[in-house]
Amino acid sequence: xxxxxxxxxxxxxxxxxxxxxxxxxxxxxxxxxxxxxxxxxxxxxxxxxxxxxxxxxxxxxxxxxxxxxxxxxxxxxxxxxxxxxxxxxxxxxxxxxxxxxxxxxxxxxxxxxxxxxxxxxxxxxxxxxxxxxxxxxxxxxxxxxxxxxxxxxxxxxxxxxxxxxxxxxxxxxxxxxxxxxxxxxxxxxxxxxxxxxxxxxxxxxxxxxxxxxxxxxxxxxxxxxxxxxxxxxxxxxxxxxxxxxxxxxxxxxxxxxxxxxxxxxxxxxxxxxxxxxxxxxxxxxxxxxxxxxxxxxxx
Numbered sequence: 001x002x003x004x005x006x007x008x009x010x011x012x013x014x015x016x017x018x019x020x021x022x023x024x025x026x027x028x029x030x031x032x033x034x035x036x037x038x039x040x041x042x043x044x045x046x047x048x049x050x051x052x053x054x055x056x057x058x059x060x061x062x063x064x065x066x067x068x069x070x071x072x073x074x075x076x077x078x079x080x081x082x083x084x085x086x087x088x089x090x091x092x093x094x095x096x097x098x099x100x101x102x103x104x105x106x107x108x109x110x111x112x113x114x115x116x117x118x119x120x121x122x123x124x125x126x127x128x129x130x131x132x133x134x135x136x137x138x139x140x141x142x143x144x145x146x147x148x149x150x151x152x153x154x155x156x157x158x159x160x161x162x163x164x165x166x167x168x169x170x171x172x173x174x175x176x177x178x179x180x181x182x183x184x185x186x187x188x189x190x191x192x193x194x195x196x197x198x199x200x201x202x203x204x205x206x207x208x209x210x211x212x213x214x215x216x217x218x219x220x221x222x223x224x225x226x227x228x229x230x231x232x233x234x235x236x237x238x239x240x241x242x243x244x245x246x247x248x249x250x251x252x253x254x255x256x257x258x259x260x261x262x263x264x265x266x267x268x269x270x271x272x273x274x275x276x277x278x279x280x281x282x283x284x285x286x287x288x289x290x291x292x293x294x295x296x297x298x299x
Contacts (some may be wrong), residue, residue: 015205015210018240021247024217028194029252037249039256040102040139041076041276041287043268047080049207050266053170055290067200070097072290073272076137077224077259081105081143082112090133102139104222104257105131107170113146116153117160128168140199140222140257142171150176151185165196168253171222171257173201180210193217204237220255222246227262227271236273242282249283 020254037108046069052060056068069076085108093103109122145157164170172193180186193200199218203211205226206256223241245256260271269290275289 003283011206011228011231011233012189014238016147016206016209018204018237018244021207021244022213024190025105025214025216025248026251029215029248037253037255037283037289039249039258039279039283039285040104041258041260041272041274041279042073042075042077044077044079045265045266046076048265054292055265055269057293067096071098072288074100074288075102075104075257075259076103076164077142077257078103082109084105084283085127085130087133087288088129090130094134097137099136101137102257103116103134103137104139104259105134105141107141107143112143116149117156120160123162124164127159131168136280139169140166140171140172140220140255141199142199142222142271145175146173147172149174151178151182152291154185154188158295161192161196161198163291169197169199169218169220171199171201171220173203173224175203175208175211177210180213186213187208190215192216195278204241219253221245221253222257225258225260225271225275227260228266229262229264230270231266234271235274238271242275242278246283 013219029184046066047062048065049062051065052058055072056065060068068154074299085105101283105146108123111120111127115123126147133137147187170241174189178185190200192198194217197218199222200213200215201222202213203224206228225241241258245253245258254255258275260268260275262268262271269292273290273292276289278286279285
């Protein structure tokens with residue numbers, strides 16, 4: 001994940017603490033103790049050949065990667081649907097996990113990057129129809145807009161959100177700096193998403209701390225966490241996230257999705273194992289823990 005990347009040397013001089021919780025979040029969560037909150041931890045892809053011999057048994061064929069992935073995680077940030085979304089594939093995938101697993105498919109690029117939310121009613125209907133095949137295994141689909149999709153397109157975003165309101169719940173990731181640096185724009189965005197129950201994604205990456213807006217717009221949260229080669233700061237940041245998620249759960253959060261990214265995807269396994277353990281410890285949960293076949297000096 002190159003977006004927001006910084007060199008390791010820069011990291012040594014950066015403050016990577018989480019900002020304070022947004023004061024509006026208690027209103028959003030309504031101070032209700034959810035008690036049955038669901039928390040999902042995973043990676044972005046199951047098709048990682050470098051995981052063979054680490055969590056996938058040696059000799060595992062690509063066709064069996066998902067069958068092995070679900071033994072270690074209870075969710076996945078499904079980036080593959082950005083390029084290809086086929087209902088038949090989805091139906092086949094749903095025969096593999098148990099009912100506690102969640103797929104979070106990424107909106108197809110036709111919607112976000114090619115048509116940029118403009119005149120894409122048919123594309124959206126087609127995408128929603130395809131992912132409906134996930135059934136009870138559908139988590140929170142996410143719409144990631146390109147970096148240059150700025151607030152000058154607010155009316156287009158507003159119209160799109162209104163058009164799909166009341167269909168499938170989803171999360172939105174906005175990357176242009178002006179969505180968060182301009183107070184008026186920021187508040188308009190929050191109100192829009194609240195009104196239509198759209199979850200605003202939080203992306204924790206060192207080079208874009210503005211995306212740590214800490215603002216809930218629904219009673220769900222979707223966090224994309226970028227690590228840096230298992231530096232000590234990775235673990236400190238995950239510790240802070242576990243405490244923040246605990247606080248939100250105590251105030252009424254219903255679902256949390258936490259997906260881990262590393263440049264070297266072997267490290268994502270270590271991060272995911274650490275985060276799942278930490279959430280279980282701090283929040284009293286029972287999230288699946290990735291189990292390594294054997295310890296490696298690389299891990």
